[in-house]
Amino acid sequence: MDPLQFLLIRRSCGKLVAPAPCGEARANLFRAAVNVPDHGRLRPWRFITAEGAELQRLGDILAAAEQTRGGDEAAVARARLLPSRAPLVVMVVARLKPHDKVPPWEQQAAAICAAHALQMAAVAQGFGAIWRTGYFARDTGVAAALQLVEGESLVGFIYIGTAVEQMPQPPLQDLAQLVSALP
Numbered sequence: 001m002d003p004l005q006f007l008l009i010r011r012s013c014g015k016l017v018a019p020a021p022c023g024e025a026r027a028n029l030f031r032a033a034v035n036v037p038d039h040g041r042l043r044p045w046r047f048i049t050a051e052g053a054e055l056q057r058l059g060d061i062l063a064a065a066e067q068t069r070g071g072d073e074a075a076v077a078r079a080r081l082l083p084s085r086a087p088l089v090v091m092v093v094a095r096l097k098p099h100d101k102v103p104p105w106e107q108q109a110a111a112i113c114a115a116h117a118l119q120m121a122a123v124a125q126g127f128g129a130i131w132r133t134g135y136f137a138r139d140t141g142v143a144a145a146l147q148l149v150e151g152e153s154l155v156g157f158i159y160i161g162t163a164v165e166q167m168p169q170p171p172l173q174d175l176a177q178l179v180s181a182l183p
């Protein structure tokens with residue numbers, strides 16, 4: 001597809017089944033993710049994948065976090081099942097380093113770009129994907145279980161698989177309200 005057209009109509013999809021990208025298609029996700037604007041080339045990111053039985057382990061991690069925050073039995077059971085909504089979940093981790101020219105927010109922005117590029121690489125190859133965060137992306141217990149270290153935080157969980165439904169066209173936005181010439 002024409003790249004401009006792709007940008008104009010891309011959509012997220014939350015209903016995902018197997019197969020997930022594998023082989024070259026999988027590698028392309030990460031090639032795209034690390035090829036984003038990155039001030040100072042600090043490469044402030046890393047990626048953790050979960051698939052197959054690992055999705056259950058990730059579900060256990062989320063369930064434990066839900067339990068710790070006082071969720072009831074139903075909430076804990078729900079949390080345990082969250083990762084099984086796709087055959088592949090990629091956790092994008094921002095790794096911020098002290099730097100005299102590139103402040104933390106710019107490094108965070110680069111990691112956020114990486115997450116978007118990773119998702120778009122999945123979609124560009126015909127897969128479906130959605131970026132999710134929620135409480136669990138900020139939970140210290142989840143971060144510890146994922147072995148995040150000082151300076152690292154989760155940018156999001158990118159759920160990837162094969163879309164089972166065609167998403168509707170994006171809603172039109174009134175660009176006249178959003179774009180203005182220099183005052």
Ligand SMILES: Cc1cc2nc3c(=O)[nH]c(=O)nc-3n(C[C@H](O)[C@H](O)[C@H](O)COP(=O)(O)O)c2cc1C
Pocket residue numbers: 010011012013130131132133134155156167
């Ligand atoms: C940082 C970030 C976090 C998000 N977290 C969630 C989430 O936890 N759950 C969710 O349903 N959508 C979440 N979204 C929104 C979806 O990824 C998606 O953009 C939304 O469903 C709209 O679909 P669209 O991308 O096709 O416009 C998040 C988006 C971003 C950028």
